[in-house]
Amino acid sequence: MTLKKLALVAATAAALATGPAYAGKSDDSLVVAWGATGALENVDNYFNSARVGIWFSRMVWDQLVYRDPATFEYKPLLATSWEQTSPTSWRFKLREGVKFHNGEPFDADDVVYTLNWISKPENGVKVQTNVNWIDKAEKVDQYTVDVHMKKPFPQAFEFLSGPITIYPNEYYAKVGPEGMHKAPVGTGPMKVVSVKTAEEYVFARNDDYTWGSPKGKAQTKKIVVREIADVQTQVAELLAGGIDWTADISVDHVEQIGGVPGFKALQSGTMRTGYIGLDAAGKGNFEPTKNLKVRQAMAMAIDRESLVKNLIKGDARVIHTPCYPTQFGCDQNAAVKWEFNPEKAKQLLAEAGYPNGFEIDFYTYRPADWAEAVMGDLAKVGIKAKLTRLPYFALRDKQRNEGTTPMFLMDWGSFSMNDASAITSHFFKKGADDFAMDDEVAAWLETADTSTDPAVRKENYAKAIKKITEQVYWIPMFNHVRNYAFAEALDFTAYEDEIPRLWQYGWK
Amino acid sequence: MLAYTLKRSLVALMILIVVSALTFSLSHLATDPALTIAGENANQEDIEAIRKMYGFDRPVHVQYISWATRALAGDFGVSYHYREPVSDMIAGRIGTTMTLGCSAILFALIISIPLGTVAAIRPNSFIDRVALFFAVIGQALPTFWFALMMIIVLGVWWRWLPISGNTSWQHFVMPTIALGYYATPALMRLTRAGMIEVLASDYIRTARAKGLRPWKVLFKHALRNAIIPVVSLAAVWFGFMLGGSIVIETIFNLKGIGWLSYDALLRSDLPVVQAIVLIFASFYVVLTLVADLLNAYLDPRISVR
Numbered sequence: 001m002t003l004k005k006l007a008l009v010a011a012t013a014a015a016l017a018t019g020p021a022y023a024g025k026s027d028d029s030l031v032v033a034w035g036a037t038g039a040l041e042n043v044d045n046y047f048n049s050a051r052v053g054i055w056f057s058r059m060v061w062d063q064l065v066y067r068d069p070a071t072f073e074y075k076p077l078l079a080t081s082w083e084q085t086s087p088t089s090w091r092f093k094l095r096e097g098v099k100f101h102n103g104e105p106f107d108a109d110d111v112v113y114t115l116n117w118i119s120k121p122e123n124g125v126k127v128q129t130n131v132n133w134i135d136k137a138e139k140v141d142q143y144t145v146d147v148h149m150k151k152p153f154p155q156a157f158e159f160l161s162g163p164i165t166i167y168p169n170e171y172y173a174k175v176g177p178e179g180m181h182k183a184p185v186g187t188g189p190m191k192v193v194s195v196k197t198a199e200e201y202v203f204a205r206n207d208d209y210t211w212g213s214p215k216g217k218a219q220t221k222k223i224v225v226r227e228i229a230d231v232q233t234q235v236a237e238l239l240a241g242g243i244d245w246t247a248d249i250s251v252d253h254v255e256q257i258g259g260v261p262g263f264k265a266l267q268s269g270t271m272r273t274g275y276i277g278l279d280a281a282g283k284g285n286f287e288p289t290k291n292l293k294v295r296q297a298m299a300m301a302i303d304r305e306s307l308v309k310n311l312i313k314g315d316a317r318v319i320h321t322p323c324y325p326t327q328f329g330c331d332q333n334a335a336v337k338w339e340f341n342p343e344k345a346k347q348l349l350a351e352a353g354y355p356n357g358f359e360i361d362f363y364t365y366r367p368a369d370w371a372e373a374v375m376g377d378l379a380k381v382g383i384k385a386k387l388t389r390l391p392y393f394a395l396r397d398k399q400r401n402e403g404t405t406p407m408f409l410m411d412w413g414s415f416s417m418n419d420a421s422a423i424t425s426h427f428f429k430k431g432a433d434d435f436a437m438d439d440e441v442a443a444w445l446e447t448a449d450t451s452t453d454p455a456v457r458k459e460n461y462a463k464a465i466k467k468i469t470e471q472v473y474w475i476p477m478f479n480h481v482r483n484y485a486f487a488e489a490l491d492f493t494a495y496e497d498e499i500p501r502l503w504q505y506g507w508k
Numbered sequence: 509m510l511a512y513t514l515k516r517s518l519v520a521l522m523i524l525i526v527v528s529a530l531t532f533s534l535s536h537l538a539t540d541p542a543l544t545i546a547g548e549n550a551n552q553e554d555i556e557a558i559r560k561m562y563g564f565d566r567p568v569h570v571q572y573i574s575w576a577t578r579a580l581a582g583d584f585g586v587s588y589h590y591r592e593p594v595s596d597m598i599a600g601r602i603g604t605t606m607t608l609g610c611s612a613i614l615f616a617l618i619i620s621i622p623l624g625t626v627a628a629i630r631p632n633s634f635i636d637r638v639a640l641f642f643a644v645i646g647q648a649l650p651t652f653w654f655a656l657m658m659i660i661v662l663g664v665w666w667r668w669l670p671i672s673g674n675t676s677w678q679h680f681v682m683p684t685i686a687l688g689y690y691a692t693p694a695l696m697r698l699t700r701a702g703m704i705e706v707l708a709s710d711y712i713r714t715a716r717a718k719g720l721r722p723w724k725v726l727f728k729h730a731l732r733n734a735i736i737p738v739v740s741l742a743a744v745w746f747g748f749m750l751g752g753s754i755v756i757e758t759i760f761n762l763k764g765i766g767w768l769s770y771d772a773l774l775r776s777d778l779p780v781v782q783a784i785v786l787i788f789a790s791f792y793v794v795l796t797l798v799a800d801l802l803n804a805y806l807d808p809r810i811s812v813r
Contacts, residue, residue: 010657010660038771041589197592198771199763227763230761232659236664237671237672240671393775393776397544397776401543432552
């Protein structure tokens, strides 16, 4: 048992001895912690690429379209209805009577301004792929807007219901991203009271949020978010009544906190898809992974079922596709499924000219025990993997700069977008993260990404999935679980898209 | 004394130049800032454009000179990640680190000097053993573990003290003890050794023979001499505490410079890393310089040697 684990056991024992205390229950507020993956650099929705940036954004701003977190259906939000007027244009009817937190009424000018502003590359929106498909937006009348796309873009609604939030035109024109970071203004269920970068954000309930938004009215008067980088500290704060909720904890914490009266911990499956990437293109000039039989052998050598059952736990499951099963186009039947078969793996290695296996550098930023389980399986067929753990950004830079990462265990959350283009196309269209560099796959994906015919899209994603899995460019592993711990009296629901709706959680 | 001061200052300046040049070139070798700025979804063209715009395509020594010139004027550039001027970010956080560093070194001195003195009066006695035990524990405990234990007992169990944050003085109590305790053993043992040596010297015997009161002999005559090396060591420890508070600041969620450097390293935020290394190096160099000069003042023979 490591010192840290021992400390955890002691902390839970201490909490057991003293009984629960909650941070926010007495004054109808909710105090949460996040920040284990680094502080949010800028709360302006268009100037961060962090997962917690999405969590922040959903409290403060609204989108034109609402994607139901349970069914993934599109429903009206700031737009009440929409129709496609050409292969590259959509017309949106907007909701009347909505107000921004600063009192500015919401209308077509805000939508036109926001979409035109974010789509200009010179304005420097951080995640350009979220916005660079927009050609322009035009006002038809005060409550009608036309949105034009550069080319047919079937995933548009994933963006219009996700990363693209509507800003107040007059305010944003005046204060810009810097002002929006200091004092964010939106139409959402929570108003921002104060922003202390990397430390604390305070929100108050938006009492004008009464126009029937499917997001619902805030359940607590106030929400306080504390940025706490150290997970042990978050756990101690939870048990001592300093915070009421966290989503940064590990599996060990789930087991420990689950046993403390007054607190609950749960693991909930997410869209985040883990995979082992192999340098099939030879970016780093590592010979074995260029060989198809070697890649197939590696896929058959790893016992993913056992890894999921023993280490990931919760409702994680083995994934066979280079995308998450609910995503549009992620055809499960198209994938070649590699079953665990070490004998066959050894045979394939021998056929490939490596009867005694080989050594390989293995990279990850995820927990060492996950990687070690993989290494144990590979060792049984003679492949000696040497593990290097790096922080996420360092590893990503190494991959993109040097390409000297023949094997890596990583994952992708698809920015919570329920469309295969958010993951498969990101990794296999010959971009910086593509270690397959397969022209044929890239072409299919391009067709699938730009066709407006769902059947054509599905067909081309299926072709790409088939070839990616057949060629074992990736060994898809499992979907991640998000581990939550919170006060038992808090009415909390976890969602598959990994976005907690903090304003929806009230006290029982 | 003047020549000595000038000589030491020149050495200090040279150290700073070498440290900043090394940090700059090594960090540029280790990571590509253009990639960091471009962000997760940038393509090759975006990255090239950024490389040109920020001047990363120039030779490293040219970049260093331009950086150093601006740094001299207090302009450390803009954080790649937070897009805020680095000097503002540091100015906003240095108070927390300074408060922690000062209170920790004070805590260490308040504990170690009396303890060292008491231990020296009766070497190998029970009280000396207790002091030694206390010192060994302080040295043997990993700081993060000691900090976590304090959090569990004082924060979770008894709920006497707040666990994380920096909004009140109570927030600094546990971090101060955790950081200060680590420095206590070395300072205490040096005080003890110095006192034992001084107490055995002739002039103390003379002072005692003259019939001076024991506390006067102890504090006025013995301690003043025994404390000289302790001052030097305390200065080094203070520098270490300012720079080495990364773990403590992270555990107690004090958003000072230590935390900022941890955050910047995680994200390859080079302007922040370079500025912090330079500032910490300056702290160290200045503190060592001050300790040298203070010693020269306390013992004028040093500047002559």
